[in-house]
Amino acid sequence: MRRLTRDRILSIALITPSAVAILVFVYGFIGFTGFASLTHWDTLFPDYTFVGLRNYAKLFTIERFQLDLRNTVTFTVFFLLACLSVGFGLAVLIDQRIKGEGLFRSIFLFPMAISFVVTGVVWRWLLAPGTEQTGSYGVNLLFEQAGLGFLRNGWYTAPIIWHISSESTLGILLQSIGLGFLASPKFGISWPMVSVVIAATWQMSGYTMAMYLAGLRGIPDELREAARVDGATEFQIYRYIIVPLLTPITLSAVIILGHISLKIFDLVVAMTGSGPGFSTDVPAFYMFDTTFRGNHFAEGAGIAIIILLVVAVLIIPYLIYSARTEVQQ
Amino acid sequence: MTASRLPRPSRLFRPQRLLIYLILILTAAFFLLPVYVLLITGLKSFQEINLATMWAWPRNLSLASFAKAWNGSQAEGFRGLSGSFLNSVYLTVPATVISAMLGSINGYVLAKWRFRGADVLFPAMLFGMFIPYQSILIPLVQMLQRVGQITKPLSVALLALSVPPALAWFPPWLANFVPAYGTIGGLILVHVVYGIPITTLIFRNYYAAIPTELIEAAKIDGAGLLGIYRWVLFPLSMPGFVVVIIWQFTSIWNDFLFGLIVTSRPAVQPITVALNNLAGSYIVQWNVQMAGALLAALPTLLIYIVLGRFFMRGLLAGSLKG
């Protein structure tokens, strides 16, 4: 144990204000919200009657909330897949010693500078489908003019939910093993959400690219050269050397993108709202609506805590993992 | 930059390289699509706005939409973005600088002066950047109002300051920065607090990569905690600061939720809230909305264009690897 010197006291004194601020503004406030979610606070004026987990029990019976959970899963999975693959692909291409590297990098990175509110406003117009009577708008119009009319679709206005039909073979099979509930739109994939994924990917894939590019540049050339000497193809080099070496980057990207997608709010509000039949509704939006439009503070706090728990399930293992690996180093 | 790397043999054959460029150019076009629409729509005259021709280049270039979005329109009864643009500057610049400084000091202590409990404190602080902010809004407002009660004498004293008439605008302007509910100062406080996790993370990882031998050597030379920071680490910190400044500037400028909840008076509202007011009211034509959106995005775009490559360099230096 090191001695308590003047500098050690000073070091603790320097970090104390930040630590206290976080303690109050993060943990204190979360504690308050957690407490509120267990009460009967249903109008503007606080009513701290303790009701246990009743608000949570109620939430899971509400259809809108069930659909929100479905939408969040759809969004998170597609958004992560899209960002990681587009980001990685672009990073590999840019890493090929191309001309105009700086320009391409800037073009792919700049959407990150724009707020989700602006992104939502713009993509709402771009993906506005138009109708048979009015003709196509936006991207649909572009498809039409490029002779790709068959690609036209209703985007975020078409209430299509892909799900296992209860009449299909798979549906019947699921029913026979007691999982029949899976064959319903509540466990489907919401097509309107894909439009939101496109906008979000436009915004965040450049950042993913930047992270991967940083990772690629950190891999010593000798490694590739050695593999080449050993007769490995380019594909094999990526498959067996580079991708494994980039695992920490992928992990960081999953954490950063994952928590964005679980909390997504501004983009949905500005772009689609709840969508047809709540097909683009998300828990953060529902929480805002419940708390501030309906003044059901306890229920809103409950939704906030559920979002927080889901985020925590993703984040805490990661934080522990990073802390451990660092100690090993 | 690129030239110095050219002597290395290209890894792929020529047709493949053409394919690479083709993919990159197509992807770049996709990325630029929304900006193109923003720009041409903003440049169109009011008569030319039509969804069916939204991809067409404007026949006459007109800056009227931008002027209208900036100045507002008395006749149509909406407020322009100019005032809130300045508010956003007053908000973003100090909040960015303060949170960068705090993050730098925290990062330094956590990376180089590890104390008992630091292994718990650091992840505990990091967790703060992942929380959904909706969950802390209500207690936040109550806290800010309590802060306001404490700081009230300060703003009263500022307003009572006797200054020459030419400087009469100064005390009230300064009073806006006193932290309280509904002031720019209050919003700065919120952004600084919730910026601590990310800035601390970036700087701690950045400083962790700096060899401890450097610190030890300075200690042997008799430098203390502050001396080492001032003379050894701070001069090496520029890439870290660039990353943090870009990050914080962008997220504070683009923030909507805190700005909405903490500032209810239009006089102190930041630009995202004003843009929402512009786009959320059904009376404003969408070319004005597009022009407003572009104006609101301009400063952060500028930061990226000017500093983007330093940001990349910061990433390359490993400061964001987590």
Next chain:
Amino acid sequence: MSHSKRLLFLLFSVFTIGAIVLTACGGAATTAAPAATQAPAATQAPAAAKKLEIFSWWTAGGEADGLNAMFDIYKAANPGVEIINATVAGGAGTNAKAVLATRLTGGDPPDSFQLHAGLEVEKYSPDQYLQPLDDLYASEGLEKVFPKDLLSLLKYQGHYWGVPVNIHRANVLWYNKQIFADNNLKPPTTFDEFFTVAEALKAKGIVPLVLGTKEGWESGHTFETILIGTLGAEAYKGLWTGKTQWTDPGVTQALETYKKMLTYANTDHSALTWSEGAQYLVDGKGAMHIMGDWTDGWFTSKSYKGYGWAPVPGNAGIFDALSDSFALAKNPPHADEATAWLKVAGSKAGQEAFNPKKGSICARTDCDLSLFNDYLKSAAGDWQKDAIVPSVTHGAAAIESWATAYKDAMALFATSGDVAATQAALQQACVDAKTCK
């Protein structure tokens, strides 16, 4: 080291140049549009000056003009009071309500704020956060100038909580006169006629019924007019008091009608707000639009004159009403100024200044009709003789939690079309609100 210095210099110059440009722009803007940049003015006044803070979501257009006209009257009567016009737009008032909720619970209320007349007041915990206005009603004689139906709507727990400034009508069918003339059609008065007309228009490639459902309340709005048209005034009112059951076959029939109507609506309705839907009428691509009479103000702002209006089918003789009012916060920071404001809001002069601009009729019965346009004149006539029913979508008929459950059920119905499930959900909402058993 020289590298970092260069970078630092660059950063510094960016900020400096930015600041110079901004200051210049700011200066230019101040001279161009003084009203737009009154940013420092709010704090520039001496600390002792009288103030009044009014909170609303009327940020633009006729609504803002109307509010400003009322401010002018207030200023003339109360010189030296500085008005802080706190407005938050967007999300059909959701953003504003979020700000309001945090300010009321946080103990920093605006003096007076916008509130829908009716049971919406329940969610503001009026006994905790609002001041009853019974004394003001007595001193200003307001009970004599507002219609009885409105007064009963305003009374909650035996007190008045808001001063109504206007009346809007929700059940109006707007139509493009040109399209109807070209096709020899008349605005439908029954649902059967509606479907005949819609079929004819569809064959011509025109959107028969224009709908915009982006904000989530519009589907509920449309359905409430269909409920009225199917059940009639009394039975519709009974739905909110427990006299009519939600399991009633009439409700089933209304759902079936709405489901059929939706097949004649534009397919992109979830991309559009109500005003973007109304744009179809302006462009001559859509024929009919069921919406409240704020549409009239919007058409006027677009200088569009080719529209006609009629009651929604089956709604003749029934006025589906909503009203905006101003409430007084408990212990407002500027109590005297706020009371003076509410007097202006309830006065003849105040309402005559506000309503022609806002595009609504006066809550008072004694306004000068010559100030209003043709539509508003006709609405004022209907207001006098029609049966009045409260709108649920706009906060009059039910407490907020019930209204929200109703709106959510109808938003789902617009895509699911599941009549049985929706009727069960509507019944459940009534049970949850403790009105049905």
